[in-house]
Amino acid sequence: MSKTPFVTLEQLKEITKTYPTPFHLYDEKGIRVNAARLRDAFSWNPGFKEYFAVKATPNPFILNILREYGCGCDCSSMTELMMADALHFSGSDIMFSSNATPAEEYVFARKIGATINLDDITHIKYLENCAGLPETISCRYNPGGLFKISNDIMDNPGDAKYGFTTEQLFEGFRILKQKGVKHFGIHAFLASNTVTNEYYPMLAKVLFEVAVHLKKETGADIRFINLSGGIGIPYRPDQQPNDIYQISAGVKKVYEEVLVPAGMGDVALYTELGRYMLGPYGCLVTTAIHQKHTHKEYIGCDACAVNLMRPAMYGAYHHITVMGKEDQPCDHKYDVTGSLCENNDKFAIDRMLPAIDTGDLLVIHDTGAHGFSMGYNYNGKLKSAELLLKEDGSVQMIRRAETPKDYFATFDFCDILDKYL
Ligand SMILES: Cc1ncc(COP(=O)(O)O)c(C=O)c1O
Numbered sequence: 001m002s003k004t005p006f007v008t009l010e011q012l013k014e015i016t017k018t019y020p021t022p023f024h025l026y027d028e029k030g031i032r033v034n035a036a037r038l039r040d041a042f043s044w045n046p047g048f049k050e051y052f053a054v055k056a057t058p059n060p061f062i063l064n065i066l067r068e069y070g071c072g073c074d075c076s077s078m079t080e081l082m083m084a085d086a087l088h089f090s091g092s093d094i095m096f097s098s099n100a101t102p103a104e105e106y107v108f109a110r111k112i113g114a115t116i117n118l119d120d121i122t123h124i125k126y127l128e129n130c131a132g133l134p135e136t137i138s139c140r141y142n143p144g145g146l147f148k149i150s151n152d153i154m155d156n157p158g159d160a161k162y163g164f165t166t167e168q169l170f171e172g173f174r175i176l177k178q179k180g181v182k183h184f185g186i187h188a189f190l191a192s193n194t195v196t197n198e199y200y201p202m203l204a205k206v207l208f209e210v211a212v213h214l215k216k217e218t219g220a221d222i223r224f225i226n227l228s229g230g231i232g233i234p235y236r237p238d239q240q241p242n243d244i245y246q247i248s249a250g251v252k253k254v255y256e257e258v259l260v261p262a263g264m265g266d267v268a269l270y271t272e273l274g275r276y277m278l279g280p281y282g283c284l285v286t287t288a289i290h291q292k293h294t295h296k297e298y299i300g301c302d303a304c305a306v307n308l309m310r311p312a313m314y315g316a317y318h319h320i321t322v323m324g325k326e327d328q329p330c331d332h333k334y335d336v337t338g339s340l341c342e343n344n345d346k347f348a349i350d351r352m353l354p355a356i357d358t359g360d361l362l363v364i365h366d367t368g369a370h371g372f373s374m375g376y377n378y379n380g381k382l383k384s385a386e387l388l389l390k391e392d393g394s395v396q397m398i399r400r401a402e403t404p405k406d407y408f409a410t411f412d413f414c415d416i417l418d419k420y421l
Pocket of ligand 1: 192229272273369
């Protein structure tokens with residue numbers, strides 16, 4: 001089983017003449033086709049809007065592409081709000097789904113007119129005190145327990161730090177209404193990276209039913225229901241990709257069964273997808289720079305967990321293509337590693353691949369979401385550039401690589417590192 005990269009060896013050889021590896025490369029065409037497909041799939045719901053989860057790929061060039069397909073921004077922090085604001089996303093185009101939120105972030109979110117998605121009942125008072133309550137507000141719901149689909153445990157909301165309990169949600173709506181809030185939204189994110197068409201319809205059922213009860217019991221004017229993120233992608237080549245049209249049809253069925261009969265057929269649906277929007281349309285390109293033969297066979301790359309943390313953090317699988325060797329037998333077992341002084345800095349463990357030579361280009365697939373953005377600077381390693389492979393085959397740098405100057409910049413209050421500043 002294999003995956004075909006969206007870029008060829010010839011293209012990569014050309015790109016690396018200008019941009020040294022490692023770098024993240026994004027596929028503009030793939031991003032556009034997919035965003036258009038999502039919009040089309042949910043076009044039956046007049047208020048539908050995707051608020052792209054900025055944390056997945058916080059790059060202004062990417063946000064501007066998605067905006068062409070009607071996407072707004074789902075922000076989780078001050079800097080993400082600032083990015084959305086700087087790009088002139090208007091207030092209603094910004095969702096602020098944060099948790100353990102500092103007061104100044106609420107103040108800024110209110111200032112730019114973002115829709116605030118409260119994570120906890122105690123945040124009502126907190127927000128009221130620091131920034132005042134808006135006319136429209138959303139609350140994040142966490143029903144607890146296990147989230148199951150067809151006897152499969154998808155995730156464990158009961159163990160998740162997010163959201164109001166059921167009782168708190170009803171109480172919270174009452175309080176908010178009493179305090180003058182006029183319009184409401186409900187949000188939930190109950191399972192991550194779901195590679196099944198069943199997740200959204202199941203989640204929709206939970207949210208739609210609670211919305212009907214909330215309206216009945218509190219009289220709240222519920223304007224939108226936010227299904228958030230969680231639609232997954234097939235990281236493994238043997239996984240079946242989700243079908244967004246099937247997912248949408250499943251949600252529509254529940255909408256017509258639950259919301260329409262309750263007189264709520266005008267409720268807008270929102271999503272906050274990250275992985276589904278960008279994951280497959282990005283890859284990390286790295287060069288094999290070392291081979292090590294000890295108790296195992298190691299390939300040492302010029303990228304490391306600083307560039308892609310998911311394997312080190314979650315043991316996540318990312319498929320690897322050794323460019324130019326697609327047709328060769330996968331008869332070598334390797335650990336493909338980065339250079340960090342951390343033994344979990346491995347992009348693949350015991351992975352069967354074609355024989356790798358020093359200088360080979362490796363494409364690490366599906367890094368378009370939660371890839372570059374999770375990066376850090378351990379071992380003083382610097383973050384890579386981000387490049388956009390445009391529809392016409394040209395390449396645009398959409399973020400430059402960090403330099404030592406960036407790394408030392410937080411010492412600019414003194415002259416101790418001036419030599420490198
Ligand atoms: C509040 C919120 N919304 C949306 C997302 C996007 O999730 P995904 O990329 O899995 O679609 C996340 C991911 O962490 C999130 O925390």
